[in-house]
Amino acid sequence: MISGTVVPTHFSCRPCHFPVNTPSWEEALRVGFSRARASPSSSSFSPFRLIKRSHRHHLRKSDTSSAVIARVSGDGGGAPNASQKQSESPDIEEENSTSSSSADGYVALFVRMLGLDQDPLDREQAVVALWKYSLGGKKYIDSIMQFHGCINLIVNLLKSKSGSTCEAAAGLLRSISSVNIYREKVADAGAIEEITALLARPSLPSEVKEQSLCTLWNLSVDEKFRLQIASPDVLPIIIDLLDDEDLKVKEAAGGVMSTLALSQSNHNTMVELGAILKLAAVLRTNEEGWKVIRKEARNALLELAKNDYYRILIIEEGLMPVPMVGSAAYKSFKPSLHSWPSLPDGTEIEQTFKEPSRFGASELLLGLNISENDANIEEAKMNALIGRTQQQFLARIGAIELDDEKKTQLEASSKTGLTLLPCTDGVARLVLILGLDDEGAVSRAAEAIADSSINEFMRVSFKEAGAVKILVQLLERDNDAIRSSVTRALERLSLSVSVCQAVEAEGVIYHLVKILKEKEIPESLTEKTLNILARILNPSKEMKLKFYRGPVNKSNRGSEAGGETYYSNRKEVFDSSVISRLVEIMKSSNLNLRRKAASILEFATTIDSCMDMIISADIESGLTAVFQQTNLDADTESDADLEEPEKYALEVEEMGLTVSAASRLLTKLLDSASFCQRLNFTHLTTLLRKTLRSSIPVTCKDWVAACLVKLISLSGTTKGLEEDLISTEVTLYETIPRLIQQLESSTSEEAREGAVVELNRIVSKGVAGSTRAIASQGGIFHLVKLLGEGPSERASQAALAVLYSLSMDAENHEAIVAAGAVPILRRIVLAERPEWTRALRLLRNLPV
Structure with a gap:
């Protein structure tokens, strides 16, 4: 049976007609064929001439062969109607069936x-005849495929090299590959490789391209051949042929x-080769007659999406990508029949007449012509007005998704329930769906908005x-999926x-x-x-609040x-239950939840x-829970952490951000005497010291260090040795570590000079372990690199002094030499x- 998903084989050319098959004709052709093989140089006999003579004789004998032609061609011919059947004699019907069997004999x-070993012209005539014969359907293809x-x-x-031969061969392969059982044989015979070479030829006729691509289309129905075609x-x-003129x-x-x-395995290759760019260009084109190609491009992009x-x-x-919710869902859309469009910022548009159209045609026309006016509005506002008027007009007349709904019922590829729209229409369509009564449609539209908010332009749109x-209004719904x-x-x-400010202004x-x-x-x-x-x-x-400007409106606030x-609105939302909930979240195991809760509580400390509510909620237990979980010492990495370094690095970074947020909160709370x-x-001092020594990022340790110093200064119980x-x-x-990171990443000469000074x-003060800390953090390499770049005299002298202190430990000699210090010195x-004496003393310390 021919697969329903393969390419239809419609051609404009008509097939060759085959004469009535009789034993005498078969024997004559067999003998003639043998003679032609025995005498290849002789051109006096040709089986095709014999077929043509028989063909002309058969046409004079009867005109009943038209049924055979219609059945074989596949270009619109069909079986005769009932009246015709009644008028035909039994002899004619018998001759029709005999004519069909005669074709099989040839x-x-x-x-x-x-x-x-045959003449190229004979081979061309043979493949053309077989191609046209195969258009009759599976029975005719089976007759061809019985010959191994x-x-x-x-x-x-x-x-x-003949275009007509290539076209016929590709067309015949297209017909054969349309049958499921023969598709593998076509691929195993090397058809994909030969078609690839054929399509790579320059100046290839469009007919050959079409037949070759359709053969690949049929073969790609089988999943095991898709990877080969997507090579x-x-x-x-x-992909290049998507730009073809035909x-x-x-x-x-x-x-x-x-x-x-x-096949999802093909997506990466398709995207890397620029398929999205070409397919999107096809789908955006509004040329007449492009319905089929736009449909295929849409299906491909929806799979990639x-x-x-x-x-x-x-x-x-x-x-x-916009969800298809069904035309019935839009029946709940109830627009104001006498509404007048306005810009999103509240600016009213002057009316030129007093009776708007019942179906919103006035809005549509205004939206379509807004770009031609001299109105000074941003692109996002213009697109919003155009898209809204277009989509509301379609909803009012009930024209949304009528065609798409029929396609969904007929095509298996539309089970995704999505369609693709230009962004202007897509944004307006999603906002329109948000106002419908169908809760499932509303939820899908909100998800689509989240997926589409990929950049600033889309969010503002x-x-x-x-x-x-x-x-914001939908948050009041008692539906977990919608919320x-x-x-x-x-x-x-x-x-x-800007959108965040608008969200807050709506009372979220x-x-x-x-x-x-x-x-x-x-x-x-x-x-x-x-x-x-x-x-x-x-x-x-916090400091920006006093400079914040609210939405533009008539109040001129x-x-x-x-x-x-x-x-004031922010202060009103904080009560004891909210504070207690945030403290409870800080004790959870989710690092992101802990970090956000600490940040919100930090804002609450400004009120x-x-x-008092924060202190009463036992905030110290929440802080303790955060600091106690910091068990990321570099010396205690487990084998599992070493096997998954990326996962471990992400965990360390998340922990560092959480600890930093908790440290900021603790620093603010230390300003309260009651706390x-x-x-x-x-x-807390013990926990913070452990956190400081952990392997969290250096950028996250600044607040930990500041909090620890402030904690010690306020404790009043530690003196002398412990404080030092x-x-x-x-x-x-x-x-x-922070100074060395500054040496490594900063591009400012002043910043690097300040770091090395x-x-x-620190080294000159004799801080215990300072030289070892510099060496362990990779400071030797960055100090030598700074010397090689020819810094200022002050920076050069400071770098030489630090390196000289490091050279007093023989363990650092190899690292200093390996960093390339000797030729620079x-x-x-x-x-x-001016600093040559320092450099000379350093050279004397090194084993060179």
């Missing part, structure tokens, strides 16, 4: 004429790409389209500073705190909620008034009324630079 002859080895002969003809040798040719070639190339995309990274690339090309206000998807969308949108803090108070919620929802709150209640934004309003009265200084010991630990584990000061001495 298949063997044509197959033999494909032989390599015919596939190899057909594939060999793809090497021909770096074949796939670039197919539409049928484009359609065939798009069909191959669509089928190859069904299942990968998060590839979806981002598709969106960057101006296309957006959703804000200008009105998504923020609707999303989870909406929270995720708001989390992604709030990455933009109240809804998020309400969710946070619910203990029986998924951890993922808690994490997203904390992420949004931490961005809004960022302690670093000043920046100071706006800042006070938002600050006087919250300090200090309840604090166990000894226990803590100061030394801060120097060894925070100051020296500070290192020299010799140049300094020979040049008699």
